[in-house]
Amino acid sequence: xxxxxxxxxxxxxxxxxxxxxxxxxxxxxxxxxxxxxxxxxxxxxxxxxxxxxxxxxxxxxxxxxxxxxxxxxxxxxxxxxxxxxxxxxxxxxxxxxxxxxxxxxxxxxxxxxxxxxxxxxxxxxxxxxxxxxxxxxxxxxxxxxxxxxxxxxxxxxxxxxxxxxxxxxxxxxxxxxxxxxxxxxxxxxxxxxxxxxx
Amino acid sequence: xxxxxxxxxxxxxxxxxxxxxxxxxxxxxxxxxxxxxxxxxxxxxxxxxxxxxxxxxxxxxxxxxxxxxxxxxxxxxxxxxxxxxxxxxxxxxxxxxxxxxxxxxxxxxxxxxxxxxxxxxxxxxxxxxxxxxxxxxxxxxxxxxxxxxxxxxxxxxxxxxxxxxxxxxxxxxxxxxxxxxxxxxxxxxxxxxxxxxxxxxxxxxxxxxxxxxxxxxxxxxxxxxxxxxxxxxxxxxxxxxxxxxxxxxxxxxxxxxxxxxxxxxxxxxxxxxxxxxxxxxxxxxxxxxxxxxxxxxxxxxx
Numbered sequence: 001x002x003x004x005x006x007x008x009x010x011x012x013x014x015x016x017x018x019x020x021x022x023x024x025x026x027x028x029x030x031x032x033x034x035x036x037x038x039x040x041x042x043x044x045x046x047x048x049x050x051x052x053x054x055x056x057x058x059x060x061x062x063x064x065x066x067x068x069x070x071x072x073x074x075x076x077x078x079x080x081x082x083x084x085x086x087x088x089x090x091x092x093x094x095x096x097x098x099x100x101x102x103x104x105x106x107x108x109x110x111x112x113x114x115x116x117x118x119x120x121x122x123x124x125x126x127x128x129x130x131x132x133x134x135x136x137x138x139x140x141x142x143x144x145x146x147x148x149x150x151x152x153x154x155x156x157x158x159x160x161x162x163x164x165x166x167x168x169x170x171x172x173x174x175x176x177x178x179x180x181x182x183x184x185x186x187x188x189x190x191x192x193x194x195x196x197x198x
Numbered sequence: 199x200x201x202x203x204x205x206x207x208x209x210x211x212x213x214x215x216x217x218x219x220x221x222x223x224x225x226x227x228x229x230x231x232x233x234x235x236x237x238x239x240x241x242x243x244x245x246x247x248x249x250x251x252x253x254x255x256x257x258x259x260x261x262x263x264x265x266x267x268x269x270x271x272x273x274x275x276x277x278x279x280x281x282x283x284x285x286x287x288x289x290x291x292x293x294x295x296x297x298x299x300x301x302x303x304x305x306x307x308x309x310x311x312x313x314x315x316x317x318x319x320x321x322x323x324x325x326x327x328x329x330x331x332x333x334x335x336x337x338x339x340x341x342x343x344x345x346x347x348x349x350x351x352x353x354x355x356x357x358x359x360x361x362x363x364x365x366x367x368x369x370x371x372x373x374x375x376x377x378x379x380x381x382x383x384x385x386x387x388x389x390x391x392x393x394x395x396x397x398x399x400x401x402x403x404x405x406x407x408x409x410x411x412x413x414x415x416x417x418x419x420x421x422x423x424x425x426x427x428x429x430x431x432x433x434x435x436x437x438x439x440x441x442x443x444x445x446x447x448x449x450x451x452x453x454x455x456x457x458x459x460x461x462x463x464x465x466x467x468x469x470x471x472x473x474x475x476x477x478x479x480x481x482x483x484x485x486x487x488x489x490x491x492x493x494x495x496x497x498x499x500x
Contacts, residue, residue, distance in 0.1 A: 088485050088496040111265040119263070122484055146265070146297075175301065 093124055108197030116147035118198045126190045126198065140186055142179040153179055156189070163188055242392065242418055246270045246286050255285040255398075256469050260480050266291040269389060273396045273469065277403060279413045287396050287469065289389070290476050292483065296386040299379065303387070305372065306380030306456045315368040321361030324349045330356070378482045384459040385475070393420065395466045400427050400448075405438035410446055420463030426451055428470045451475060 099105045104125070111117055121127045127143040145152060153172050156179065160168050163185075171180040181189075246252065248267060255273050262268055269291055272283035289295075324330065330349030337344055351359040388394040402409060414423055422445040425436070432448060440446050449458065451471045459465060467475070481500040492499065 082497070085495055085497045086489060087498050088488075088492070089481070089498055090484050090486055109264075117265045175299065177297065 090122055090124075105194045112197040114147075114151070114196070116145060116149060116152040118142065118152075118193060119144045119146065120198075126193050128186045128189050128193070130184055130186050138182065138184045140181045140184060140189065142181075142189065143177075145177045145179060149174060149177055149179060156181060159192055160185060160188070243272065243283070245392070246272060250286060252286045254288045256287040256472070258288055258290045258476065259473065260290055260476060262290060263292070266295070269294045271389070271394070271396050273398055274417075276397055276400065276413065279409070279416050284398055287472070289396075289472060290480065293382050293476050293479050294386055294389045294394075296379070296382045298387050298390065299383045302376060302380050303383050303456060303460070306377055307460060309370070309372045309377075310455060310457045312368045313370060316365050317362070317368070318365045319362035320364040321358040323361075323363075324351060324357030324359070327355070327357045375482055378479055380456045381454065381459075381475075382479055384456045385465075388459060388465050393464045395419065395464060396472060397466050397468055399468055400425065400436045401433055402435045402439060405435040407439045407441075407443050407446075410439050410443070414446070414464075419466075421445055422462040423447075423464045423466060424449065424458055424462035425466045426454055426471050427468050428474045 093104075093106065096104075096106050106124075107120055118127065121144070129141045129143065131139040131141060133139070142152075142156070149172055153170055157168065157170060160166075160181065164183075169182045172178075173180075248270060250270065254270070258268050268288035270286050270288055273285050273287045274283050275281050324347065327349040330347035332347070334345050334348050335342060345353075347353075349356045351357055385394065414420070425440070425446065425448045427448065428451045430450065436448060440448050445462075447458075447462070451474045454475070477500045
């Protein structure tokens with residue numbers, strides 16, 4: 001239902017002096033009729049015309065209702081979130097004297113007085129790793145070596161000679177400071193290095 | 199020994215003199231050197247000895263491994279051109295005394311050059327060159343060679359058969375730990391070659407570029423200097439002084455990279471920069487593999 005603007009404007013000019021209920025009576029009829037027709041004639045409804053089923057509604061720019069409860073912001077509960085956020089650093093293991101139930105042995109307090117040093121990995125383990133290529137080539141890799149790597153190579157060869165009785169080929173990479181030994185000797189070498197105190 | 203050894207190696211020497219394995223530099227007896235030859239290494243102050251009794255101005259925050267000792271360097275000042283060093287600073291050996299892995303430096307430098315590269319070289323293939331849909335002449339009878347289109351690669355004006363098909367991207371990422379190791383190796387190499395200088399702060403008395411150039415020339419720092427500081431606020435004097443200089447540059451600590459370190463002869467770090475770099479670079483040695491990207495919050499991210 002179209003609103004005839006000049007007529008409405010006339011009503012406004014007239015209605016300025018009139019009290020509220022008379023203004024309601026002037027507008028009420030048109031609005032009610034619009035509301036009655038609303039559900040049946042949805043397609044030809046004028047867009048932007050506010051219709052309320054209750055009846056009277058003034059198109060006004062009044063501020064939103066201020067009598068709602070104000071929004072309170074509180075940051076004290078954030079501590080429950082903060083304690084769930086994980087850490088990014090690997091913790092240092094607690095103090096143990098001697099081997100632990102899992103078999104892990106902490107490094108010695110002072111580094112052994114040898115010409116080489118083998119650091120622990122970031123998870124505090126001995127850096128000896130096993131590799132198998134083409135299902136028959138076995139390698140043992142010792143990483144994180146510092147100092148005189150050739151002295152370590154000599155000691156490893158001598159120790160494995162005592163353990164196995166064979167002269168095992170080794171490869172030293174001075175750039176990456178790693179040592180490769182043919183065969184799987186991770187358990188023996190790990191125990192040997194732990195006994196040295198690395 | 200830089201100039202003298204360069205001179206030695208450039209002369210046609212017999213193998214017994216070109217000894218890079220002997221401890222002293224073996225100079226031939228008939229070597230004639232100009233008398234006004236300046237050897238900057240002789241004029242430079244030697245680094246402080248490891249057992250010096252001076253109390254250090256700065257100690258390492260992180261724990262130093264038991265088998266390593268901190269690196270000691272002089273802390274200088276930029277206030278006056280000929281001022282003495284203010285004291286000694288201790289630097290963490292896992293950042294400033296790492297073994298010199300030149301292969302890692304090379305791979306990080308090539309990565310820095312190539313990962314941003316997009317080559318826009320593009321040629322049209324025979325199907326993209328306009329025209330050439332029709333058979334130019336019939337297959338048999340004309341006496342000419344048989345052809346199917348005028349834009350085949352054997353024709354003049356035809357498409358290129360195996361040309362560049364751009365734009366091609368050369369993007370790839372090196373592992374984070376390799377890039378971090380590259381920074382550590384770069385800093386350690388600069389420290390080992392006496393090209394790293396620690397300064398207490400970047401306050402200079404004048405915004406004059408010539409003051410900086412005279413200071414660098416006086417202290418024999420080199421031709422190009424990279425000045426690194428933490429934070430976004432730099433003093434106006436240093437910014438103005440380096441604004442018009444091509445060989446002296448100021449960057450924030452987050453902008454430190456291997457290419458800039460190799461491009462500039464000398465690097466100047468402030469004490470706060472050293473702390474920042476040690477925090478950030480040593481964290482990678484003791485961190486977990488990321489549970490979720492590091493951009494999201496962790497409780498103890500450096």
